[in-house]
Amino acid sequence: MSEAYVPVEAGFxxxxxxxxxxxxxxxxxxxxxxxETALPRLAAVLxxxxxxxxxxVPEGTKLEIPxxxxxxxxxxxxRVISVELPxxxxxxxxxxxxxxxxxxxxxxxxxxYYGFGSQLLNFDSPENAEIxxxxxxxxIGRFRRIMDSSQNAYNEDxxxxxxxxxxxxRVLFRVGQxxxxxxxxxxxxxxxxxxxxxxxxxxxxxxxxxxxS
Amino acid sequence: MFGEKAIELIRELHRASDGQxxxxxxxxxxxxxxxxxxxxxxxxxxxxxxxxGHSELISTIKFRHxxxxxxxxxxxxxxxxxxxxxxxxxWEYGSVLPNAxxxxxxxxxxxxxxxxxxxxxxxxxxxxxGEGLDLTQDIKPPKSLYIEVRCLKDYGEFEIDDGTIILLxxxxxxxxxxxxxxxLIRQGILEHVLS
Numbered sequence: 412m413s414e415a416y417v418p419v420e421a422g423f424x425x426x427x428x429x430x431x432x433x434x435x436x437x438x439x440x441x442x443x444x445x446x447e448t449a450l451p452r453l454a455a456v457l458x459x460x461x462x463x464x465x466x467x468v469p470e471g472t473k474l475e476i477p478x479x480x481x482x483x484x485x486x487x488x489x490r491v492i493s494v495e496l497p498x499x500x501x502x503x504x505x506x507x508x509x510x511x512x513x514x515x516x517x518x519x520x521x522x523x524y525y526g527f528g529s530q531l532l533n534f535d536s537p538e539n540a541e542i543x544x545x546x547x548x549x550x551i552g553r554f555r556r557i558m559d560s561s562q563n564a565y566n567e568d569x570x571x572x573x574x575x576x577x578x579x580x581r582v583l584f585r586v587g588q589x590x591x592x593x594x595x596x597x598x599x600x601x602x603x604x605x606x607x608x609x610x611x612x613x614x615x616x617x618x619x620x621x622x623x624s
Numbered sequence: 625m626f627g628e629k630a631i632e633l634i635r636e637l638h639r640a641s642d643g644q645x646x647x648x649x650x651x652x653x654x655x656x657x658x659x660x661x662x663x664x665x666x667x668x669x670x671x672x673x674x675x676x677g678h679s680e681l682i683s684t685i686k687f688r689h690x691x692x693x694x695x696x697x698x699x700x701x702x703x704x705x706x707x708x709x710x711x712x713x714x715w716e717y718g719s720v721l722p723n724a725x726x727x728x729x730x731x732x733x734x735x736x737x738x739x740x741x742x743x744x745x746x747x748x749x750x751x752x753x754g755e756g757l758d759l760t761q762d763i764k765p766p767k768s769l770y771i772e773v774r775c776l777k778d779y780g781e782f783e784i785d786d787g788t789i790i791l792l793x794x795x796x797x798x799x800x801x802x803x804x805x806x807x808l809i810r811q812g813i814l815e816h817v818l819s
Contacts, residue, residue, distance in 0.1 A: 414643060416643035416708055416711075416712035418641075419701075419705065432637060432705055435697065436634060436635070436638060448683045450687060451681055451683075452681075456625060458625075477625070477627070479627075479694050480690055480691070480694070483690030483694075489683075601818065603765070603766075603767050604816050605771075607811070607812035608810045610713070610717070611716060611811055612812065613642055613643075
């Protein structure tokens with residue numbers, strides 16, 4: 412049974428899904444930047460307020476700003492900020508991913524490792540090619556295990572299996588699980604059974620049923 | 625930082641990720657709109673100053689403008705995702721929503737739901753060779769015309785095609801035309817028993 416509610420899908424690669432909740436949360440992740448010009452009257456907003464809240468943030472100040480803001484301010488014509496790489500995309504962590512991507516806890520590091528990493532390619536860093544390559548290889552290295560576990564964990568608690576997965580990987584895991592469950596119910600001849608809508612069931616759990624009142 | 629209120633709206637909606645409809649956060653929306661108004665006014669003032677020679681203000685104006693656009697994106701995404709959930713309700717519950725769900729909708733959303741209901745009904749009447757076709761029926765291909773159902777709660781009297789009236793009492797079991805009870809099963813009043 413396909414669900415009636417399908418959320419807006421996250422974007423792919425350099426593109427963000429404008430209306431996707433996933434992507435809005437992803438672009439809220441912060442990254443380190445440096446102010447290339449002074450930013451007058453913004454000291455309080457950026458948490459750099461000393462004596463005067465309407466003070467200026469001087470040129471060269473290190474800032475931690477969300478990705479959406481960095482994307483908006485990063486512009487080749489008028490350089491307001493320059494972007495630095497978050498540590499998990501830097502050389503030292505890239506070697507870790509190359510050594511064995513499977514042992515890394517991407518949920519703790521990310522949790523939007525792939526999405527955020529792809530977005531970093533918007534800023535022309537000299538290391539872009541290596542970042543892209545590492546992300547791709549990490550995915551290739553981890554995918555087999557995710558597919559395997561999602562196809563074989565039937566009727567068991569999967570929280571340990573997904574704990575270390577990135578958000579994108581969790582989506583893949585859920586798709587795999589749904590496929591497995593649908594197949595099992597078809598094998599047992601239950602596929603033709605009409606079931607209560609999952610929305611209704613969830614509302615019931617929260618005691619929202621006043622259908623009969 | 626600007627945009628914190630807006631992301632809170634998105635988080636709230638994202639937490640209810642299995643398609644449920646949380647209460648319409650009117651207060652949250654209002655706070656975001658207020659922030660946007662403040663940003664706009666500050667920018668207007670600074671633009672006028674920048675025109676008279678203070679060009680160092682341009683970066684600040686840009687900063688606020690990005691925050692404005694971000695807030696707009698969050699609000700639009702919030703409203704749009706709620707509409708997707710409300711549309712799903714029509715297919716899951718049928719055209720009458722339980723009160724608890726209705727209380728979570730704003731007046732405009734209620735209005736939209738009614739319009740959607742009307743459009744869908746008009747469309748379903750127009751197809752099926754002049755007789756109309758209920759698209760919410762038989763979402764899974766039917767194997768037989770009659771099915772065995774068990775009652776999960778007291779529902780009351782229920783009339784079937786030939787005019788017979790049966791009493792749907794909790795734990796009673798019936799053999800009914802499939803198309804008559806499909807919706808009741810979706811709503812969790814009946815349970816489909818496989819033989």
